Amino acid sequence: MTGAFDIILCLMILGAAGIALFVRDALAAIAFFIAFGNLLGLAWLGLDAVNVALAEIALGAGVTGVLLILARARLLALGDDATCADTSAWLRAGALAACAGFVLLLAAAVLSIPPESGLDRAVAPLMPGLGIENRVTGVLLAFRAYDTLLESFVLLGALVAVWSLAPAGVWPGRPADLGVADVPMRRVARSFGRFLLPVALVMAAYLVWAGSDVPGGAFQAGTVLAGGLMVSAIGGAIGLPRSDLPGLRVALVLGPLVFLLIGLAGMGFGGFLVYPEGSAKAAILAIEYSLFLSIGATLALLVAGPNVIGWPDPAGGTDRHSDC
Amino acid sequence: MSWTDLAVLALLGAGLAFYGAGSLGLLRFPDTASRLHALTKADNLGLGLVALAAALHWGSLAVAAKIALVWLFAVIAAGITSQLLARQARLDGTRSHRDGVQP
Numbered sequence: 001m002t003g004a005f006d007i008i009l010c011l012m013i014l015g016a017a018g019i020a021l022f023v024r025d026a027l028a029a030i031a032f033f034i035a036f037g038n039l040l041g042l043a044w045l046g047l048d049a050v051n052v053a054l055a056e057i058a059l060g061a062g063v064t065g066v067l068l069i070l071a072r073a074r075l076l077a078l079g080d081d082a083t084c085a086d087t088s089a090w091l092r093a094g095a096l097a098a099c100a101g102f103v104l105l106l107a108a109a110v111l112s113i114p115p116e117s118g119l120d121r122a123v124a125p126l127m128p129g130l131g132i133e134n135r136v137t138g139v140l141l142a143f144r145a146y147d148t149l150l151e152s153f154v155l156l157g158a159l160v161a162v163w164s165l166a167p168a169g170v171w172p173g174r175p176a177d178l179g180v181a182d183v184p185m186r187r188v189a190r191s192f193g194r195f196l197l198p199v200a201l202v203m204a205a206y207l208v209w210a211g212s213d214v215p216g217g218a219f220q221a222g223t224v225l226a227g228g229l230m231v232s233a234i235g236g237a238i239g240l241p242r243s244d245l246p247g248l249r250v251a252l253v254l255g256p257l258v259f260l261l262i263g264l265a266g267m268g269f270g271g272f273l274v275y276p277e278g279s280a281k282a283a284i285l286a287i288e289y290s291l292f293l294s295i296g297a298t299l300a301l302l303v304a305g306p307n308v309i310g311w312p313d314p315a316g317g318t319d320r321h322s323d324c
Numbered sequence: 325m326s327w328t329d330l331a332v333l334a335l336l337g338a339g340l341a342f343y344g345a346g347s348l349g350l351l352r353f354p355d356t357a358s359r360l361h362a363l364t365k366a367d368n369l370g371l372g373l374v375a376l377a378a379a380l381h382w383g384s385l386a387v388a389a390k391i392a393l394v395w396l397f398a399v400i401a402a403g404i405t406s407q408l409l410a411r412q413a414r415l416d417g418t419r420s421h422r423d424g425v426q427p
Binding site: 180182184185188189192195199 | 401404412415
């Protein structure tokens with residue numbers, strides 16, 4: 001029974017991926033990409049990798065999907081028809097061969113790992129020293145904290161890179177307005193945003209807290225927060241802040257900064273990113289909560305992107321930003 | 325097979341039937357409004373029945389409460405998005421009428 005389910009799921013994943021690649025209409029491709037991400041999340045769930053499943057569905061399907069849809073809308077607004085241009089058959093065959101070779105290599109590498117050599121075995125005896133139960137969080141925030149620290153800086157760097165693409169005339173200003181223009185639609189979306197934002201905040205705060213012991217964590221929670229912010233911005237329930245607002249900059253930098261400071265403080269306990277004996281959980285939670293805030297704000301602003309000339313002016317419209 | 329299992333199977337079957345009808349309506353109905361009608365009505369009921377089956381299957385109040393929340397948020401999101409889609413479809417319809425293009 002589960003075998004049949006797995007096979008059907010695999011076929012659906014491959015089918016969704018194939019349609020996303022070969023369909024000519026960009027919006028249809030994006031729709032299938034989102035379906036692909038959700039199906040992949042189900043597959044991770046089937047492999048008992050709940051943390052990965054949450055991240056895949058929230059980030060891989062959710063935020064990336066919204067990013068792609070908005071990117072298409074902006075291309076259309078610029079006069080690009082947002083369809084894929086014809087490429088030469090040789091180029092496509094070469095890309096296919098390179099990707100197929102890479103997949104074969106990857107499959108060989110994964111299948112050559114003996115099943116008993118999982119990381120779980122190495123991590124399990126070390127967990128009691130941290131005071132948390134979720135081994136993924138243990139790896140991300142303690143045993144391989146260096147990687148996560150760099151990741152948090154990469155995310156910040158991505159936002160700076162996106163902002164640096166803003167035309168000189170609109171900088172520093174508000175990000176592009178995500179709001180819908182039509183007034184009745186805006187009213188519906190606004191009441192949804194007002195309802196959803198507090199729910200998303202509670203849900204995200206819970207996900208961070210739960211991330212110590214069960215699947216969850218700063219990245220998943222940050223995505224939930226970003227989702228709440230985006231939905232609220234679409235309805236105009238909140239206005240996105242100007243990029244030179246000091247409070248916004250603090251929120252963006254807080255996570256990486258707290259992470260770095262706690263890591264540097266670890267020098268006093270034996271090395272960079274070494275947590276003091278007995279208060280590892282407190283340090284991890286402090287890092288996770290500040291990371292969550294920064295990730296949420298960064299993702300929401302990444303999706304909004306910089307304001308561009310020719311895009312509807314955020315100051316226009318009838319009742320926009322009246323209550324931000 | 326216990327009575328609970330039978331009830332779970334019946335609920336699942338009914339839920340899938342609603343999903344099937346909704347998908348069929350989405351594919352076969354002619355315009356956006358009737359497609360939305362098929363999709364939202366059938367999907368909400370279909371999801372509700374499947375959620376009920378899942379809650380019965382797990383047999384725990386805490387899990388059932390979480391599943392109920394999932395259903396509630398899905399219904400709210402579906403209601404909001406279908407409002408927005410219907411409004412957009414209507415705007416697009418009047419625009420294409422005005423421009424002399426068949427909707």
